Amino acid sequence: MHELSLAMEIGRLAEERLGASVPRCVAVGVDVGTASGVEPSALSFCLEAVLSHPPWTGAQPVLAHPVGDHLLLTWLEVEDDDRPED
Amino acid sequence: MTVRKIEVRERVMARNDELAAQVRARLAAHGITAINLMSSPGAGKTTLLERTLAVLGEPLDIAVVAGDCQTQNDADRLAAHTGRLVQAIVTGGACHLDALQVSDALDHIDLERTRLLIIENVGNLVCPASWDLGERSRVVLFTVTEGDDKPLKYPKMFEKADWVVLTKTDLLPYVPFDVDRAVRHCLQVNPALRFIHVSAITGDGMGEWFDFLRRSVGPTASV
Numbered sequence: 338m339h340e341l342s343l344a345m346e347i348g349r350l351a352e353e354r355l356g357a358s359v360p361r362c363v364a365v366g367v368d369v370g371t372a373s374g375v376e377p378s379a380l381s382f383c384l385e386a387v388l389s390h391p392p393w394t395g396a397q398p399v400l401a402h403p404v405g406d407h408l409l410l411t412w413l414e415v416e417d418d419d420r421p422e423d
Numbered sequence: 424m425t426v427r428k429i430e431v432r433e434r435v436m437a438r439n440d441e442l443a444a445q446v447r448a449r450l451a452a453h454g455i456t457a458i459n460l461m462s463s464p465g466a467g468k469t470t471l472l473e474r475t476l477a478v479l480g481e482p483l484d485i486a487v488v489a490g491d492c493q494t495q496n497d498a499d500r501l502a503a504h505t506g507r508l509v510q511a512i513v514t515g516g517a518c519h520l521d522a523l524q525v526s527d528a529l530d531h532i533d534l535e536r537t538r539l540l541i542i543e544n545v546g547n548l549v550c551p552a553s554w555d556l557g558e559r560s561r562v563v564l565f566t567v568t569e570g571d572d573k574p575l576k577y578p579k580m581f582e583k584a585d586w587v588v589l590t591k592t593d594l595l596p597y598v599p600f601d602v603d604r605a606v607r608h609c610l611q612v613n614p615a616l617r618f619i620h621v622s623a624i625t626g627d628g629m630g631e632w633f634d635f636l637r638r639s640v641g642p643t644a645s646v
Contacts, residue, residue, distance in 0.1 A: 339518050339550035346435050354431055363426060367435075374553045374579045406579070408435040416424045 340376060343408065344383035350410050352392065362388075362396040364414035370405035377402060439554055442522035446557025449529060450540065456639045457540040459556050461580065462564035463573075464546030467590040469497045470623045471564065471632070472543060473504050479633055480505040483640055484538040488512060488528045490520040490545045497543060519550035522557055538640045548577040560585040560639070567591050567598055571605035574612045581612040586619065588632065593622035 351365055365388065369377045377400050384398035401411070434440075450457050462468050472487060479485060485505070489498040490512045498511035510528045512520060525542060532540070542558060544551040563584040565573060568591060574581040581587070587609050589602065602620075609616050619635060621628035 339553075342517060342519075342521070343435055346438065350431075350433055350435065350438075354429070354433070366431075372579065374549055410431050410433045410435060412431055413429045415427055415429060417427050418424065 339374075340379040341383045341386075343375060343380060344387045347384060347410050348387045348393070351413055354410075354413065355415070360415040360417060361394055362413055362415050364397045364399050365410070366399045366401070366412040366414070368401050368403055368407060368409040368411050370407040371402055372404075372406040373408045374406070375408055436553065436555075439522045442526055443555035443557040446522055446526050446529065447559075449526075449534075450557060450559075453534040453537070455534060455537050455540050456560075457542060457556070457558040458636075458639065459542045459544060459551075459558035459561045460564065461544045461548075461551045461561065461584075462546060462566070462590075463548045463569060466546070466564040466566040466569070467623060468543050468546070468564055469500055471588070471590065471621065472501055472541060474623045474626075474629060475541075475632070475636065476501060476505040478629075479636055483636060484536055485541060485636075486510070486532045486537040486539070487541050487543060488520075488525060488532075489543045490524070501543075518545055518547045519554050520544050520556060521554050525556045539636060548573065548580045552577075552580040552583045562586045562588055564588050564590050565605065565609070567595050567600040567602075569600075571601050572608055574605070574608040578612045581609055581616065584613065584616060586617050586635070589618060589620045591622060591624075592620050592627060593625045 347367060369375050369380060381398050381400055388396045460468055476485060487501055487509045489501060489509055491497050495511035495513055498509045502509045510531050512524045512528055542556055561584045563580055565587050567589065606618060619628060619631050621632050
């Protein structure tokens with residue numbers, strides 16, 4: 338449940354960052370510090386569950402495990418529509 | 424379609440920490456000291472608090488926020504020992520309290536009549552260590568029925584703590600728990616830790632615990 342709370346907060350932060358006009362997000366990068374007290378595989382599992390629901394469309398979590406006790410939403414990968422605006 | 428990477432680098436705990444700072448400021452404005460009481464399940468948090476409320480509940484104007492995964496059994500047990508408010512937080516399965524829950528609980532507590540707030544966290548030696556609740560100090564209960572290597576297995580909990588209360592010391596003759604080794608393991612993780620040894624059943628060491636709580640309240644509080 339700890340990891341599910343964190344996954345939901347990551348989803349909230351990402352949504353806040355992308356704003357109302359959410360482009361299609363394809364990947365979510367998260368740094369899980371080795372001493373963060375977070376189990377990476379459990380967080381990944383929970384993130385997959387959170388990101389499978391709207392407004393997400395199956396964005397993939399990508400976790401890195403740097404040394405430290407931090408837990409960061411590090412980056413978002415989004416698909417841009419290349420069509421020129423009318 | 425092109426894929427674009429947006430750099431974010433935002434702390435996931437930032438929102439909780441902001442709320443914890445608000446809780447801390449609100450408590451400070453009322454001159455209230457908050458202690459976050461944490462341990463594994465069954466370490467004796469509720470029994471320690473029952474004895475504490477019976478003796479110091481009124482003299483120290485203690486209010487309690489009691490967190491539990493399911494049921495409010497602990498809050499009900501504690502309420503039987505005090506006329507003061509015991510506010511239950513049922514987390515619905517979540518393994519820790521967060522600052523928002525504590526902030527909401529404060530809305531139900533008469534802060535003008537409170538000098539010491541004890542937050543009984545959910546029994547868990549992992550997750551609660553990561554969540555700032557706005558407390559002034561963190562106390563970990565470490566019971567002699569656990570392995571004396573718990574500080575090495577759950578270092579973050581002991582790293583983030585200010586005090587360790589070694590509980591159920593009346594059981595020491597019956598369990599293979601080495602107190603010196605346990606203390607050594609605690610200090611290995613956090614050399615600044617301070618210790619109180621208690622048995623809430625026999626009363627041994629409770630005076631020291633009460634003295635700690637008395638010192639914790641008021642403008643000259645030292646915790």
